[in-house]
Amino acid sequence: MKNWFKKTAPYLMFGTAWVLILAAFLLGERVPKQLSLVLFTLGGVLLGFGAVGIALSRIRMSPEQLKEYERGERDERNVSIREKAAMSSWYWTLYMLWAAFMVIQIFVGSLWGVAVSVLIVLHCVFYMVNIHRWNKKL
Numbered sequence: 001m002k003n004w005f006k007k008t009a010p011y012l013m014f015g016t017a018w019v020l021i022l023a024a025f026l027l028g029e030r031v032p033k034q035l036s037l038v039l040f041t042l043g044g045v046l047l048g049f050g051a052v053g054i055a056l057s058r059i060r061m062s063p064e065q066l067k068e069y070e071r072g073e074r075d076e077r078n079v080s081i082r083e084k085a086a087m088s089s090w091y092w093t094l095y096m097l098w099a100a101f102m103v104i105q106i107f108v109g110s111l112w113g114v115a116v117s118v119l120i121v122l123h124c125v126f127y128m129v130n131i132h133r134w135n136k137k138l
Contacts, residue, residue: 010053
């Protein structure tokens with residue numbers, strides 16, 4: 001039962017996402033704006049999780065590759081690189097996030113959701129750049 005759910009859950013998420021997005025489009029002006037935003041948001045989240053789950057389920061690895069991957073995940077050097085990158089990313093983005101949230105609190109613009117999303121993406125980009133930087137140093 002558990003294995004069946006793991007295999008079908010990404011497809012269910014993907015399908016549900018499209019149903020929610022289609023419902024938000026079809027309902028349009030007949031529902032409050034907040035409900036429409038909730039439908040689009042849930043649809044987008046489920047679409048992302050479903051698509052990633054489907055893509056990951058398609059990846060096939062040999063037992064040797066799987067052992068090497070697991071060993072690499074637990075390797076002290078790789079763990080150290082991820083920790084240093086995460087710490088550095090936090091310090092780089094801490095002030096940027098603080099300033100953006102203060103601006104949003106003061107001015108409460110209509111693009112606050114876009115601003116928060118962009119900042120989260122930038123936080124992830126800083127994390128990846130710092131992983132690469134620390135990987136070169138170690």
